[in-house]
Amino acid sequence: MEKDIKIDFDRMMTVGEVAKRSGVAVSTLHFYESKGLIKSIRTNGNQRRFPAIVLRYIGIIKVAQKVGISLEEIKSALSVYPIGSKLTAEQWSELSSRWRKDLDERIQKLTRLRDEMDWCIGCGCLSLKQCPLRNPEDVLGREGSGPRILERTEQSDAI
Ligand code: FES
Structure with missing residues (x-):
């Protein structure tokens, strides 16, 4: 039997809010999403909503890019973790060790x-x-x- 999961869209952010809080342009967020680096959920009105954890993903992407890691490598490294993973300090440590x-x-x-x-x-x-x-x-x-x-x-x- 399928579980009835309710998504609380009020607790999620619009792409504009994510852009404001992360300092990353909306177009860049769309680009990251098109590359599968971040994920959004669509509302009934087909608007994007992002969970707060997306800010951590964006932080990791920006840091990795700063040291020259390609988006493909970042995507590959992030794909190891389940979708929506909290990306703990320990997981970030694993990622950074891989890239070292x-x-x-x-x-x-x-x-x-x-x-x-x-x-x-x-x-x-x-x-x-x-x-x-x-x-x-x-x-x-x-x-x-x-x-x-x-x-x-x-x-x-x-x-
Ligand atoms: S330019 Fe002369 S040794 Fe390289």
């Missing part, structure tokens, strides 16, 4: 690129033989496709 490894790898790649760029500053030669940011004789192309310089690690360089 990815961020560490990105920082490592960018640091390496910056260091190689240091060599080039003030030079301007863009020499195929000397410049660490160039690809001499397409050697890297033989290793495979993609951004080979960015994907190099300290270990692969030592070989």
Whole structure:
């Protein structure tokens, strides 16, 4: 037998209220919803209503975006939890731990690129033989496709 669940729309927020409280534009909220990052319930008059927990989801989305996590990655990470989950401090800790490894790898790649760029500053030669940011004789192309310089690690360089 199906449970008769009554939704108290008076306790829910309109998209305008969510925008005001979160500081995120209505158009952005619609975009997040279209991407499945947040969810609303429709009233009988087909108007969107959001539960208060949506503010926590928006907070997580904004923080994650600020550190460079893509919306797809955010959606994937949030999908682990049941719809409407309260997203406790513990769950946020799990999410941030998942993203830390990815961020560490990105920082490592960018640091390496910056260091190689240091060599080039003030030079301007863009020499195929000397410049660490160039690809001499397409050697890297033989290793495979993609951004080979960015994907190099300290270990692969030592070989
Ligand atoms: S531009 Fe000369 S070493 Fe990179």
